[in-house]
Amino acid sequence: MLTLRDLNRATLARQLLLERHELDVLAAVRRLVALQAQEPRPPYLALAARLASFDREDLHGALHSGQVVRGTLFRGTLHITLAENFAAFRPLVQQSLAAAMRRFDELDGDAVVEAAVRLLAERPHTFNELRARLQQEFPDAYDRALGYAVRMLTPLVMMPTDDRWGFPRESAFGLPGVPMAAPDLEAFVERYLAAFGPATVADVQAFSGIGALKKVVYGMRDRLVALEDSSGRELFDLPDAPRPGGEAPAPVRFLPDFDNLVLGHADRTRVLDDAFKGEVTTKNLRVRAVFLVDGFVAGTWQIKRSGKKAKLLLTPFVPVKVAELEEEGLRTLRFAEPDAADFALEVVA
Structure with missing residues (x-):
């Protein structure tokens, strides 16, 4: 049985928070799956709290090289992740993002996406620019619905600048430049557990915004370890993932707004009373x-x-x-x- 402190320490170990690690930015972002990036600065602070040697320019450079991208992913919110992971993760959440368009049933989403992709192939646009140009092609449509359709239905990434935290207040969006991968939910569950486990099915769903994952997770039982917490709930984990025990020391850490440590589970009591x-x-x-x-x-x-x-x-x-x-x-x-x-x-x- 895993106590609350056992769960806490296991999660901190996955989140690089039991000690500062000697990892480069790409390795750290890969390990963490994705970093919440509703605002530009938090991902920088999140990495500074976790890495032994981290400079603002490290993430800056990875964003400008295109190895790391910022775009809409889990729960319809902005995240920073590796470009290859954006290509793998975005198709997984596409169905839930598309479902949000039901409020605008009168809009021909496919036609809007086709027009948006054509415009963005010319050059990146801010959403104000893009809405204005789309309004010319769809004069009877609500301009906010046009922008919402593009954001929910089209994989886009934000264009980094030389601003201190990588992005201006109004960022331009462009096409990701990498083909989207075939959806692989089992691979995602493994990645999630490596970064946030041990976890329940509800935890995986809460972080990702993807529903009906019980069948997927239970179908992986032969590759996972089944555990139990003090409330009798079933949790799953990778066999060789670190579980250091509740007595492992945990240092003081300052985490930014929207940090995934706080957002990574349906039941947050492992870190937050x-x-x-x-x-x-x-x-x-x-x-x-x-x-x-x-x-x-x-x-x-x-x-x-x-x-x-x-x-x-x-x-x-x-x-x-x-x-x-x-x-x-x-x-x-x-x-x-x-x-x-x-x-x-x-x-x-």
Whole structure:
């Protein structure tokens, strides 16, 4: 039987959070499957929390070379992943993304996609540009529906720039430049378990947004290990995946908004106590940046910037010792605000 702490430590091990790792960006992103990228900066902070030697230019370079891309993937949200993985993962979620178009049944989605692909083959477009051009071809259509159809039905990637965090406020989108692969749900389940396991079928579905996976996972039982948690739930894992045990030490870590550690499971109690869920995920579905103490979410953090002064504001959920948070907190703050000159931590109520 796996205790809560056993699950916590196993997940932290998969997520590169029990120690900083000597991996390059491509190896780290491959290991993590994908990084939530609703905003440009969080993937940089996510890697900085996990890697021993990481510089902003490392991810910058991988994005500009096209080895890493940012596009719509799991749960219809933006993620950063390897280009080859985007080609493998996007077809898996296409059905669920297409289902979101039912609200616009009157729109000929296939025709819109055909027109959009033709326009994007010319050059990348922002969505404002693309909607305007599509409106010329579909004058009776609602312009927002046109943009939504393209986003949901067409595999697109965002074009990186020289902005500090890789992308401007309004990014241009283009075609991915790699052919989409044949869907392989079993391969995806293995990748998910390597990054987030041990996990239930519901966990895999919650992270991916793909439904009806029970048959797929149960069909893989001869290749997986079946485990049980303290509530009697059945979990699955890869036979040789790390499960270091609940007594393994877990360092303080500061994770960015929307980090997949918080979003990776249907049952998040392995890292986040139910009592604090509402403090982390807001009513408008923003997932706040969190810090970990002994492997579990102990509070949220945000940055206050004034001139050359940068301050890390901590909102703890449990009693914390600021001295134990200071080294890692200041490291995070210096990475997030590289042009500041003065750095400090402050606990707020």
